[in-house]
Amino acid sequence: MAKKGVYKITGNIHPKIGEKTVYHVTEWYPDTPNSERRDALVTWELFKKNDTGQFITTHIKKKGIGEFTFGKQSYQSTFMVEGYLHGPERKEPMAIIVHPQKNDGPTSKERDIIGVKLTYQDGSNITKALSYMDRLRATVKCQNLEGQHLTLSLWEDDEKGDGHNKKNQFITKSPPIEVDTRGYARWNFTLLSTYITLANKREDDKKQHEYYILAEYNGKLQTSDNVNVNNPEYKVPPPTSRPAPAKKPKPKPDTPKGSTHQGSSNNQPDKKGIIKKITLVDKDGKPFKRRPTFGQTIKLIIEAQDVVGKKYNLKLWEHDSWGGDDLLYNNTHTFKADRQEVLIPLTHEMQTIGEIGIDPKNPNYGEYWTGNWQEIYAEVTLLYISTKSPIINVDIEEKPKVLDNGRSPWKME
Template identity: 40%
Template sequence: MGKKGVSRLSGNITPIVGEKNIYNIVDWYPDTPISQRNPAKVTWELFKKRRNGKFTTTKIKKLGKSDFTFGEMAIGETYRLEGYLYGPEGGGLIINPKPSKIPKIDKVDLLYVDDTNAKVFSFTEFLRARAHCTNMFGKELLFTLWEDDAKDEGHNQKNRIIESKKKKVNQNGLATVEFHLTKVLMKKALEGEADTKQVEFYVTVEYYAHKKHPTNNVNINTPEGVYIGKPKSPPPPPTSQPKAKDSPAEKKGKSKKEEKGIIETAREKATDIIGGVVDRAKEIFDWKEGTATVKRDQPKTQPKQDNGKAATNIGNQPNTNTSTCLCKEIYKDLIWGEKVSCDFRKKVVEISQLLWPNNHMAMANGLMAVMNVETDGSFKAHQIMGKPLGDVNSITKDDFWLIKKDGTKTSRAVGLIQFTQPALELIGEFTAGTGYDKLHEVKLRFAKMGEINQLNCVKDYIKKQPKYSQKNTPEDIYLLIFGPEGVGKSDGFVLYEQGKDAEKYRQNKSVDEENNNDKKIQRSEILGRYNISYTQGSGNKPKTFNCKNILSTPHISSPKKIKWHDPVDNPMLCLYTQNGNYRPRYNVFGTVRKERKNHNHQGIDFLALPDSNVYACVDAYIEFISVQTGYGNVVCLKVKDPKEFLKRRREFNLQYSNMGEIQTGTGFSFDGDFYLFYAHLKEVDKSLHGKKEVTCGTVIGKNGTSGYGSTKDPHLHFEIRSSITGGGLTNRCHPGIFVYYKDENTMSQKEKDYQKEISQKYWD
């Protein structure tokens, strides 16, 4: 019996400590049942290499979640990450965490004194605040407990300080202090404040070289009937709180409340003043950098309508949304998509479809990860190597000069993938030997051509690389730019070595220094920055959509509201061929079947299981019913009202134009009659006969597999013609002009999985 489970993983094998990395399943063993190939069922387990050279479990396991963040203690250690369905197998990724060069506070925990996550706070208990830090061992942090009494949200210096404490970061990257929650109510009581229904507080953590890292507010609600009044005896003398040297708090100076001596530091029993006050503030933590975000329970109120009144029967309201932003439907999962425009997203995916048609979305993500690294996150065409991003209109040819340490001059790279002289030569934009002035003239033009135009140059550059192929992986995109020799090689493959490749090694020396500094640059090292960019980009997918390119969804009538019914329920393009191969382009209109003797496909194939219904799309007449070779049982309808039918016409974007997909064949006309042709039916409704009129939505038959028999691709073959005769593509158009169907980009993952499951067996 062969192996079952996960066969190959991918992800950053040299993660920076303190940074979250997401690991992915690349492939499954062939014997793994399709029904079991579910990432949600995969267990991710981390193993650590011990002194005897063996790996043993760290007992860190996650079911269905593949995100891992390594702490300071992981530096210098070797780990193995496995993903499995049935138990550890000994494979996986070997991971060597690397230190961060930038000291930072990663997050702040709010805990009980026993280190459990705080779910309910009581004013008689201590709150433990813990900062998780990177590259800050021995550094002193200032923790401050604040009561939030300012109007605006977020940290505000007008809020009152309850208590401040200092703590050094230990060797594990942690610094921890404790605060007594009674201080909050004591402050309010001593100042005679009677508003005790709710108290909000938070903790800030700061280091003199860093910004404040605040937690979100924690609400402390007091029971009904409890009143905290002004005490009869005077408050104890106020004392100042320590402030970190050179910290933002010290530089600001004393607040008005500090000058008035309001802040007190004495620890007294709160029960003497408040007597049995208990809080039940429920919180859920959502970690962000340096922040323990607290989501507070909200009152259960109904959403309001535009008129401000409470909405009722929300679930029964009709859905009037008939269209949606194309970006939102198709490009919502593009990494780093939030950093660029809708047009930029579309262009990147379009390029990826042309270069890598069988895996274009994964490659689009890879291309975005590359451009993020190369532009330092700006995604601008005028990003110049080693220079801050400036105003594009102020750039001159002189901005491209780079003076080396020895006084010699060279030229800076520019653009989305940092075009160099060799790159410009490769795509025919510059001729070697014509001088720096001409080179900088070209680079200035590139800087000012805009991102969309420059993306075309990115496409040309990749396509002309000797190592380019439609089988490239996302990592290969980065290698095509930085080290083409590494395409298709193992992670340990040496790209550049100090003694052999002096100039290329010098250009990428920092990569070696960031890792093991062994004077060699391996494939895995050169991919380190790419992997980090890819992982971080997953958290920067598009959230805002403002393009005007509207995609009408299936089942929705056109804006003109004509009578219409789709030829099948929920029309989806078939993703597989009759033999079960994944080839969506095979099933659209055009010369798309290059691998076959007859390249033509005369219509579109919609997924349709045997015995499902076939419908008349519009009011029509029966033109003919027959049995045809290759097509089996067929029905042809003549559209009753051609002018009304034309109102259904839409601007239709081809997905596989580079592979032969076209809009119309020779002789097709939009002026005249239209014929709807249905093929491969199991049966035709017995009541139908020549010239009979059928109304929109009438069931004219049942889908089947007639004409070809057993198949892994059960479908309805559907054509739109302007004449009932004509061979090949003649007198036919792409049905997508009139049928608003789902293609591989607009289907949900569930629908794709459904099609994959169907393609695993033959249907009759």
């Protein structure tokens, strides 16, 4: 079976101790698929030669980057570095023998990105929300990267948490930028209005967009602080309209009424004289010896004249001294006789309304006359009662009267 994977690597075989040394794949086995010829898939492993001359693993492995720094005493030993896809072969050219050397001079600092900062192009700090078409500068402070080239990228932050997230929205990137002799790389750019569409791709309801710069070198990431940019396409949502509170129903002032309290002002006669009397009694038709309580059934007796077949609206109210009376019952009935009797159970729901009002979230002030002390009265409103106007005679042969303005009704103006 044809071999696949790393065939040859290169790198410094005499690295200085304390300095980072990088090894690279330079050749693959011919039968290795293109999809597998990727540095990110390579495992780099460090082996050490023992007293019997065999290379045994140090258990130091790295995926994707063949980067090793040898310790202070490593110059006394011989090592082997190998890169592979599937497993080590422990021989050259897919592995190389390494002899670390003493470093007589001071150990050089590691190559790295120290920080990233966003300012206006004139170098002034950003102290407020930006606008599109503002001109900005990204400044990267580097360590031991003089003469190297970096690529910076601009991102819009959509995800929670600090730092870079690959799920954030990529906007644009810089051309390769050379690090100057003082260790700085600078990128001047403009917040183009075309970025708005990209920034709104995932969240178009944001009042502001959040941008940051990402700098990357040798697999290490460094980001700037976020800056806010006003979103010109943001639309202020309309204020949430609160439904107007329902008006509490009230009994009509002129309708006939009858109460459980004989001496109550809620005993009111019918001014038209059709309803003769409204009485509330117990279910057996007897006057109350004590005030009725909820859970009982009471009887309403209506005595009227010439109302058989006519409809009427019956409302049952609980009287309150404060906050207005509460409507307990509301329904339409038909007179079956001039003396109408209706049995009405005083339910738990009625008691709740009578005690706290029609809106439990906004109970009526002063609703403490509960239980046996509630006064109940009935209101009766006749429906579909019509009144005729006086009858006048019309003579078909009489000429029409001439109007005061001299115009005849027979003439079209």
